[in-house]
Amino acid sequence: MKFVTTALAALACAGTASAFTPNAAFLPKTTSRFNTAMNANVLKLSDPMSEILYKTDVFIFDCDGVIWRGDSLIDGIPETLEKLRAMGKKMFFVTNNSTKSRAGYKKKFDSLGLDIPAEEIFSSSFAAAAYMEQTKFKETGKKVYIIGEVGICEELDLIDVPWIGGPQDADKQPDMGPGGKLDHDEDVGAVIVGFDRTVNYYKIQYAQLCINENENCEFIATNTDAVTHLTDAQEWAGNGSMVGAIKGCTGQEPTVVGKPSPLMIDYLCTKLGLERSRICMVGDRLDTDVLFGTDNGLQSLLVLSGVTSEEKLLSPENTITPDYYADTINDFFLEAPAKVES
């Protein structure tokens, strides 16, 4: 009895199978919308006005991979930014790169032909200074020890917080002979660690002493990016290295002021009274930019003009979902394509 049932079932299946043999005439046309079935919630921007522009008052743009790549402006950007301004949209430009101050970044924008006011630029060097202001560091009367480049130094100068270290410790060596020690300033109340191409053992030891021996000394990181685009030609070890070194000798986790920490968003929203759901974060990295947006109640747009490929975005390993993705921000003003007839 069992055998017969099985045989009949096999016949039934075979019959069914032949009815579903793929025939080219019946295959649905493949469009990018069908590719998104791999990761069901990732939608390509196809109707920018209704999908984003009408819902957004403020844009926050990551810089590298969105506005420029290394030292080259991405084509079409100036016109796109002008059109957004003409629509009455506000914008801010954030970067996790702490090597320049806002004023320093303004120079870069100027050299690329983009006339952006410094107040719209949020470098992580500025974020660190904003954090010091929020936490009223100046009232402690203490100093900051900086591992980092001029950007952090300039931003702390602007808010009058005294600091030591930075570029002047670039070529120093501590005294490591018998009985040698590195004397550190006991008035350091915070160590700020940012990307530093002249990081060395002197700086690591100085920071270690401050954090481990000065009471309540804070450990602040501008960002923890593993890699960064110093030049177009390859991926360069990022501030995650400098921060990793200080974590490794203190066992402490830093307060991170740059993306994806909420600090910069909280600062903007508090200062300008913005409504989060009407802000759109635009970036090229899932783990900093998009996460920054989604974790903070913002809309998010991932652009493929930087480090993230469409394949990486849509792969099953990726668990971070932007609201939409697009090739570049110029797509805000592309005509919506005619809907595909199925």
Next chain:
Amino acid sequence: SSVVARQRTTSVQNNKTVTCNYSTSAPRMMANVDRLTDPKSFLDELDVFVFDMDGVIWRGDSLIDGVPETLQKLRDEGKQMFFVTNNSTKSRAGYKKKFDNLGLDFIPSNEIFSSSFSAAAYLEMTKFKETGKKVYIVGEVGIGDELDLIGIPWIGGLDDQGKQPPMGPGDRLEHDHDVGAVIVGFDRNFNYYKIQYAQLCINKNPDCKFIATNLDAVTHLTDAQEWAGGGSMVGAIKGCTGRDPTVVGKPSPLMIDYLCDKFGFDRKRICMVGDRLDTDIVFGANNGLQTLLVLSGVTSESKLLSPENKVTPTFYTDSIVDFFADRA
């Protein structure tokens, strides 16, 4: 000072038995950390000693009083001994010179296990030479010297001190695609060139290993203060690769497994002697050894006995000289 035993009271509250631990006026201490009071009995149970060096044998560059005589007496009683250090800056031969300078010339170099040697031993155990690849070293001479002894080609090390990668528009740092492992040890010449080179090897060369000699947060470069240790260099490479290294030094079991495989020791008759709870004692306890914490290094009695400390050595004592205190 002796350990204050905790007093317990048991009461019944809401039909549940509740046990409260409190001591009288003394601060709460751990009940089961025993001072070594009968060293001869302890020695009779042991065949092999594994000594940490810094804080046990010497402190920085100064020998701890009474150590040479103690080691000689242990040898006379037929005990075997090994000396381990997480410091990778010297090879075993380099440490032998330090032992000689301190008057411990009766210690042969094959009893010395620096983490530089451990890294080389690990590459031997994993047959790295058969891959035909090279090693990129972030570290000082010790690692390169040990790799030379086993015929493994390497680049980096001291050669990359003072280097700067080209970082102008369009620049890149060229790296050797034949690097099959990056070994990271304590490196006082640490710089961005080395960080970037290691990042490229680990992230771009398929199956490139990431090996760390140790993760110590601080080390005693000099007597005068605590110095940022190998944990910093390793932390930097973790931070730009997102990878965790294979650690060859304490408290990884590698060195103990190597010793036991090679010599066939009974782990219960080996005693790990050290001054650090989180490396030395954990190392011993996790590997089935007896452990002795000495107070001649970085750990104070109050730190050992504080309620925050969760690591329990078999015994503790002031220094290894106490092994013969009852027979002085």
